[in-house]
Amino acid sequence: MSGGLGPDDVRDRPERWEVTGEEAVFTGHVFGVRRDTVVMPRGEGTEGVGRDVIVHPGSVGILALDEHDRVLLLRQYRHPVAYLLWEAPAGLRDVAGEPLHKLAERELLEEAGYRADRWDTLVDVFPSSGMSDERVRIFLARGLTEVPAAEIDFERVHEEADMPVVWVPLGEAVRKVLAGEVHNMIATVGILAAHAARADGFGGLRPVDAPEG
Numbered sequence: 001m002s003g004g005l006g007p008d009d010v011r012d013r014p015e016r017w018e019v020t021g022e023e024a025v026f027t028g029h030v031f032g033v034r035r036d037t038v039v040m041p042r043g044e045g046t047e048g049v050g051r052d053v054i055v056h057p058g059s060v061g062i063l064a065l066d067e068h069d070r071v072l073l074l075r076q077y078r079h080p081v082a083y084l085l086w087e088a089p090a091g092l093r094d095v096a097g098e099p100l101h102k103l104a105e106r107e108l109l110e111e112a113g114y115r116a117d118r119w120d121t122l123v124d125v126f127p128s129s130g131m132s133d134e135r136v137r138i139f140l141a142r143g144l145t146e147v148p149a150a151e152i153d154f155e156r157v158h159e160e161a162d163m164p165v166v167w168v169p170l171g172e173a174v175r176k177v178l179a180g181e182v183h184n185m186i187a188t189v190g191i192l193a194a195h196a197a198r199a200d201g202f203g204g205l206r207p208v209d210a211p212e213g
Contacts, residue, residue, distance in 0.1 A: 017040070025052065037050055064108060064144055122190060
């Protein structure tokens with residue numbers, strides 16, 4: 001049932017239902033878990049229901065597109081899913097007050113060894129909104145220049161120690177997403193969004209410093 005709503009109403013908006021209790025369940029290096037008691041203002045009366053929330057600092061992703069319409073992907077081991085995944089460069093929002101596009105610039109340089117002359121906001125997503133407050137901004141980076149390894153002041157360790165980089169034509173990257181050959185959320189969303197945005201010459205993209213909605 002639509003409830004009288006139409007296509008013009010399809011726009012996510014902030015909303016906060018009453019929380020009558022919060023309990024810290026777990027505190028980890030990257031994320032924590034909080035248990036909220038949320039008042040459900042639906043139906044007859046109200047009801048307090050427990051909801052576990054993964055508390056996450058958020059992250060950024062970078063869909064790097066070169067002058068030949070190729071996408072930069074790198075491979076990284078991801079232990080929770082037991083896969084070697086092809087991903088777009090990305091990083092945690094782990095520096096307080098750092099502008100998101102500056103974080104994206106740093107991650108593109110440290111993970112892939114490139115700088116970009118042109119940055120746009122490609123898409124904003126909540127990757128696991130049913131369980132986590134994580135938000136991700138994916139940027140489109142163009143005008144790329146490779147930076148010699150000797151000029152990069154960053155040491156890759158652990159899962160990042162060996163991350164091969166491959167350039168994939170955008171159309172082929174779309175095919176790989178739809179064929180189930182690429183699974184990483186930032187890569188799949190970024191690839192499909194870039195493919196859609198290219199249809200009007202990327203004219204509909206928001207500026208690099210657009211506010212998060």
